[in-house]
Amino acid sequence: MSEMSRRKFLKTGSKGIALATIPIIFKANPLAALMAPGGGINGLKDYYEHFGVNESIISQVMATALEKGGDFCDLYFQNKISNNITLEDNIVSRASTDVSLGVGIRVVRENQTGYSFTEEITPKAMKEAAKTAANIANGNKTIKSVELKLHETPSYYNVDTRWEDVGIDTKIPLLQKINDKMVTIDKRVIKTQVYFGDSNDYVLIATSDGRIVYDYRPQTRIFAVCNAEENGRRENNYDMLGGRMGIEYYTPESLENLAISTVQKTVNLFEAVKPDAGEMEVVLAAGDAGILLHEAIGHGMEADFNRRGESLFADKVGKKVAEDFVSIVDDGTLPNYRGSLNIDDEGNDTEVTYLVEKGILKTYMHDKISARHYEVKPTGNGRRESFRHRPIPRMRNTYMLNGPHEKEEIIRSVKKGLYAESFTNGQVNIGPGDFTFYLKTGRLIEDGKLTRPVKDVNIIGNGPEVLKNMVMVGNDLKIDTFGGTCGKEGQRAPVTDGLPTTKVSSITVGGVSS
Amino acid sequence: MNNKERLELAKWVVQQAQKKGADNAAADLGKSRQIEVEFRNRKLDVLKESTQNSLDLSIYVDKKYSSSSTSDLRKDSLGKFIDEAIAMTKYLGADEYRSLPSPKYYEGRQDKELYIFDSGYESFGSERRVQIAREIEDTALNQSEKVVACAGYYTDACYESVKVHSNGFAGSRKSASFSVGLEVTVCDDKECRPNDFDFKTVRYIKDIPDHKKIAIAAVERAFSKIGQKKINSGKYDMIVENRAGTRLLNALSGPMRARNIQQKNSCLEDKLGTKIGSDKLTIIDDPFVEYGLGSRLYDSEGMATRKRIMIEKGVLKSYYVDNYYGKKLGWEPTIGSSTNSVYEYGDKSLDELIAMMGTGILITGFIGGNSNASSGDFSYGIVGQLIKDGKAVHPINEMNVSGNVLDLWPKLAEVGNDPYTFSSNRRPSMYFKDVDFSGV
Numbered sequence: 001m002s003e004m005s006r007r008k009f010l011k012t013g014s015k016g017i018a019l020a021t022i023p024i025i026f027k028a029n030p031l032a033a034l035m036a037p038g039g040g041i042n043g044l045k046d047y048y049e050h051f052g053v054n055e056s057i058i059s060q061v062m063a064t065a066l067e068k069g070g071d072f073c074d075l076y077f078q079n080k081i082s083n084n085i086t087l088e089d090n091i092v093s094r095a096s097t098d099v100s101l102g103v104g105i106r107v108v109r110e111n112q113t114g115y116s117f118t119e120e121i122t123p124k125a126m127k128e129a130a131k132t133a134a135n136i137a138n139g140n141k142t143i144k145s146v147e148l149k150l151h152e153t154p155s156y157y158n159v160d161t162r163w164e165d166v167g168i169d170t171k172i173p174l175l176q177k178i179n180d181k182m183v184t185i186d187k188r189v190i191k192t193q194v195y196f197g198d199s200n201d202y203v204l205i206a207t208s209d210g211r212i213v214y215d216y217r218p219q220t221r222i223f224a225v226c227n228a229e230e231n232g233r234r235e236n237n238y239d240m241l242g243g244r245m246g247i248e249y250y251t252p253e254s255l256e257n258l259a260i261s262t263v264q265k266t267v268n269l270f271e272a273v274k275p276d277a278g279e280m281e282v283v284l285a286a287g288d289a290g291i292l293l294h295e296a297i298g299h300g301m302e303a304d305f306n307r308r309g310e311s312l313f314a315d316k317v318g319k320k321v322a323e324d325f326v327s328i329v330d331d332g333t334l335p336n337y338r339g340s341l342n343i344d345d346e347g348n349d350t351e352v353t354y355l356v357e358k359g360i361l362k363t364y365m366h367d368k369i370s371a372r373h374y375e376v377k378p379t380g381n382g383r384r385e386s387f388r389h390r391p392i393p394r395m396r397n398t399y400m401l402n403g404p405h406e407k408e409e410i411i412r413s414v415k416k417g418l419y420a421e422s423f424t425n426g427q428v429n430i431g432p433g434d435f436t437f438y439l440k441t442g443r444l445i446e447d448g449k450l451t452r453p454v455k456d457v458n459i460i461g462n463g464p465e466v467l468k469n470m471v472m473v474g475n476d477l478k479i480d481t482f483g484g485t486c487g488k489e490g491q492r493a494p495v496t497d498g499l500p501t502t503k504v505s506s507i508t509v510g511g512v513s514s
Numbered sequence: 515m516n517n518k519e520r521l522e523l524a525k526w527v528v529q530q531a532q533k534k535g536a537d538n539a540a541a542d543l544g545k546s547r548q549i550e551v552e553f554r555n556r557k558l559d560v561l562k563e564s565t566q567n568s569l570d571l572s573i574y575v576d577k578k579y580s581s582s583s584t585s586d587l588r589k590d591s592l593g594k595f596i597d598e599a600i601a602m603t604k605y606l607g608a609d610e611y612r613s614l615p616s617p618k619y620y621e622g623r624q625d626k627e628l629y630i631f632d633s634g635y636e637s638f639g640s641e642r643r644v645q646i647a648r649e650i651e652d653t654a655l656n657q658s659e660k661v662v663a664c665a666g667y668y669t670d671a672c673y674e675s676v677k678v679h680s681n682g683f684a685g686s687r688k689s690a691s692f693s694v695g696l697e698v699t700v701c702d703d704k705e706c707r708p709n710d711f712d713f714k715t716v717r718y719i720k721d722i723p724d725h726k727k728i729a730i731a732a733v734e735r736a737f738s739k740i741g742q743k744k745i746n747s748g749k750y751d752m753i754v755e756n757r758a759g760t761r762l763l764n765a766l767s768g769p770m771r772a773r774n775i776q777q778k779n780s781c782l783e784d785k786l787g788t789k790i791g792s793d794k795l796t797i798i799d800d801p802f803v804e805y806g807l808g809s810r811l812y813d814s815e816g817m818a819t820r821k822r823i824m825i826e827k828g829v830l831k832s833y834y835v836d837n838y839y840g841k842k843l844g845w846e847p848t849i850g851s852s853t854n855s856v857y858e859y860g861d862k863s864l865d866e867l868i869a870m871m872g873t874g875i876l877i878t879g880f881i882g883g884n885s886n887a888s889s890g891d892f893s894y895g896i897v898g899q900l901i902k903d904g905k906a907v908h909p910i911n912e913m914n915v916s917g918n919v920l921d922l923w924p925k926l927a928e929v930g931n932d933p934y935t936f937s938s939n940r941r942p943s944m945y946f947k948d949v950d951f952s953g954v
Contacts, residue, residue, distance in 0.1 A: 097583070308663045
C-alpha cells in the first residue's frame with residue numbers, strides 16, 4: 001500500500017485499523033480519546049475517562065463489595081484490543097479483531113475468594129457484581145470511604161508506537177516479507193504459514209487498601225511455520241519473534257532471520273532419528289530448554305500449591321534442593337520480555353524473585369492471598385488472564401543464572417545422551433512432581449560430540465529429582481523475549497523462560513525400544 | 515435479551531454490514547452464564563458468577579474475509595464496529611475460496627429434540643450448588659487422614675446463541691451443562707504426594723452422578739498411586755482407560771482435518787478408503803446423541819449436521835472437511851470438527867480387558883507430550899498400573915509411550931463396552947498390542 005492511500009485512509013477512517021475499534025469503548029468522551037496525541041491515554045485522569053469512572057464511584061463499589069465482611073477487595077478494569085492476521089498459501093486472507101472491556105470485582109475473606117465481573121462499566125452494574133462477589137462473606141460491615149492514592153510504576157516496556165496507531169496495512173508487508181523468503185530459500189519447502197498478533201491492554205487496578213495504579217501492556221508475536229518434503233518424507237517446524245514490543249522491534253534483518261531459521265529448523269528434521277528409549281544424560285541447550293524450569297520447578301513453587309499442601313516443595317523453604325551453582329529466579333522486570341509486568345494484576349510491584357539461590361530454596365511466588373497466609377511481602381506474581389478471572393500466583397520470566405561450566409565442557413562430558421534444543425509444550429503433575437516437555441528438535445551426543453538430529457520425543461522426569469541432578473551449569477544464559485503461554489486453572493498467561501547450557505544426569509526420554 | 519431478540523439483532527447486524535459494503539456477512543450472538551463453586555478445608559473457597567455477551571461478525575468483501583468480536587452489543591457501538599470491520603477487510607488479500615457456505619448445505623437441518631437444555635437449570639438454587647461442592651469435599655476428607663489437600667467443585671453453565679448468515683441461514687440454540695468433581699492429593703510415607711481427580715459433566719440435573727461416589731472414587735485413585743515407580747523400557751501390551759483416551763485419539767483426528775491435508779501436514783493424506791486401523795476401530799460422528807455434550811443440529815458454519823461414519827472397521831471413510839478448506843481441496847464439506855464421537859463398542863468391561871491382556875500396562879492418565887500430524891509420530895508421558903496375570907502389581911509413572919499413528923491403530927486388539935459419556939468424545943477403554951514404552 002502506498003503512503004498516499006494510507007493517508008487517505010487515515011483521513012476518512014481513523015488513526016489506524018487497530019485503533020478503529022477503540023472509539024466503541026471510549027464511553028466518557030470518545031472524541032477526546034480519538035484526538036489524544038501519541039497513543040491516547042497516559043495518566044490516571046485519562047484512565048478514569050477511558051473507563052468512565054472516578055474515585056467516588058470506585059469507592060462506592062468497594063463499599064458494596066465489603067458490606068458483608070470481606071477483608072479486602074479489588075477492582076480490575078481492563079480494555080484489551082487484540083488483532084491477528086494470517087498468511088497462508090501466499091495470501092494474507094484472514095484477519096480478526098477482538099475487543100474486550102470490563103471490570104472484575106474480587107472480595108477476599110481470609111483465604112476465600114468471591115468473584116464476579118461485568119462487561120458494562122456503570123455504577124449500577126458494578127454494584128450488582130460487587131454484591132455477588134461480597135457473598136463469599138456472610139456478616140455485616142460498614143465501610144469507611146476508601147481514599148485512593150496513585151501508585152507510581154516503572155516502565156519495563158516502552159514502545160515507540162502503540163499498536164493502536166499501527167494500521168493493518170503496515171503489518172501485512174511484514175508477513176509477506178517472511179513468506180517470500182521462506183518459499184524461495186529451499187526447494188523442499190511445500191507450504192508456509194505466518195501468523196501475526198498484537199494487543200493493546202489497558203488496565204486500571206483499585207484496591208481497598210487505597211492503591212490505584214494503571215498500566216499499558218503491549219504484546220506482539222510473529223509465528224512462522226514451514227512444511228517441507230524430501231523423497232516423500234514430510235516435516236514441519238516453526239520459529240517465532242515477539243515480546244512486549246512495538247512494531248519497531250521487527251526489523252528487515254530480524255524478519256529475514258526468522259524466515260531462514262524456520263526453514264532451516266524444518267529441513268534439518270529430514271536427518272532426524274529417534275533416540276533409544278529410556279533414562280539417559282540430557283544436556284539442555286541454552287535458551288528454549290528453560291521450559292524445564294517452568295514445568296519441573298516453577299509451578300511447584302507457586303505459593304497456592306504450597307499453601308494447600310499439594311506441592312512437593314511445601315516444606316522445603318530454606319532447605320538445600322540443588323547444587324551450589326544452581327540459582328533460579330522469576331523476574332517480572334526484564335525490559336520488553338513477554339512475561340514482564342510493571343505491576344502485577346493485583347497492583348503489586350514486580351521484582352526479581354529468587355526461587356533457588358545457590359542451591360537453597362528461598363521463597364515461593366506469591367499473590368496477595370498467599371503472602372498474607374505466609375506473612376511475607378507479595379512478590380508481584382498475582383496474575384489473571386483477564387477481568388473475567390481472579391488473580392492467582394503465576395510465573396513471569398523464569399530462568400537460571402549462569403553457572404561455572406563451559407558449554408563445550410558440558411557436551412564433552414557425555415558419552416551417550418541427548419542434547420535438547422527446542423520444545424513445543426510441557427506439563428507438570430504438581431503432587432508427585434512428574435513433569436514432561438516435548439522435544440521438537442535436538443541432537444544425539446555420542447562420545448562427547450553432537451551427532452545426528454532427533455525430534456518428536458517426550459521427556460519425562462521428576463521435578464525435585466531433576467533439580468538435584470543438575471550436575472553442570474554453563475555460563476551462556478539465553479532467554480528469548482517471546483516465550484510461550486502458560487495455562488493454569490483455565491487461565492492463560494504470557495511467560496518466558498531461559499537457561500544456560502545445563503546437564504541433567506538422568507531423565508527418561510521417549511523413543512524406540514532397542 | 516432472549517434468543518428471539520438476539521436473532522433480530524443478528525439480522526440487523528448482517529443487514530447493516532451489507533448496507534455498509536459487505537458482499538456477505540455472518541453474525542453469531544451469544545450469551546453464557548457460569549457459576550463456579552469450590553470448597554477447600556471445609557470452607558467455601560471460591561464463588562464466581564459470570565455472564566458474558568458476545569458478537570462474532572464475519573465479513574466478506576470482494577473475496578476478502580475478516581472476523582471481529584466484541585462484547586458491546588449496543589446498536590450505536592455496533593454501527594461503528596461494523597464500519598471498522600469492513601474497512602479492515604478491504605486491506606486483506608483476495609482469496610477466491612473465502613465465502614459463506616452454499617445455502618444448499620443449510621438444507622436438511624433435522625428437527626430433533628436433542629435434550630441439551632434442562633429447564634430445571636433456571637430454578638437450580640445457589641444453596642444446592644454450594645451443598646454439592648461441600649459434600650464432595652467432606653466425603654473425600656472423611657476417607658482418610660492421609661488426604662492432605664482436596665477441593666470439591668461444582669460448576670454449571672448456560673449458553674444461548676443465534677447465528678444469522680446473509681445468504682439465508684438463521685438458527686438458534688440453548689444448552690446447559692452441570693459439572694461436579696474433586697481434586698485430591700494424598701501423602702505416602704515417603705516424599706511423594708500422589709494426586710488424582712474425577713470430574714463429570716452432564717446435560718441434565720437428573721444425570722448428575724452421585725457426587726459422594728465421585729469423591730470416594732477420586733480418593734481411591736489417588737491412593738492407588740502410592741508407591742508409583744517406573745519400569746524397564748520396552749514393548750508392552752497397553753490398555754488405555756476410557757476417560758484417558760482423548761490424547762491418543764486426537765493424534766488420529768488431527769491428521770483427518772481438511773486444513774492439515776490441504777496444508778500438506780497430514781500423515782493421512784491419500785489414505786481415504788484404505789485401512790489405517792484394526793477391525794476394532796469404528797468411529798462415527800453423531801451430532802444427534804440425546805443429552806450429548808457435542809450434539810447440534812447445525813455446525814459452526816451453519817451447515818446442517820448429519821451422522822457420518824469417519825472410520826469403519828479400520829478403513830478411513832471420511833475427513834473432517836469445513837467449507838473453506840473443502841473448497842481449496844475441491845471436496846464437498848462434511849463437518850469441520852467432530853460433534854459427538856461414538857464408537858463401535860465391544861462386549862468387555864475394563865476389568866475383563868485387563869484379564870484378557872494378562873500382562874502389560876494400564877494407562878490411567880497422560881501427562882504432556884505431543885504428536886506430529888505430518889509424520890504421525892507421537893510421544894506422551896503416562897501414569898498407570900503395571901499389570902501381571904490380570905492383576906495390578908504396582909502403580910507406574912515417569913514413563914513415556916511413543917509411536918506412530920499409522921503403526922498404533924492396527925494394533926488395537928479390543929475395545930471395551932464402556933463409552934465415556936461425560937465427554938463429547940464417547941470413547942471406550944482400548945487395548946493395544948506391543949507398544950513402545952520408555953522408563954528405566
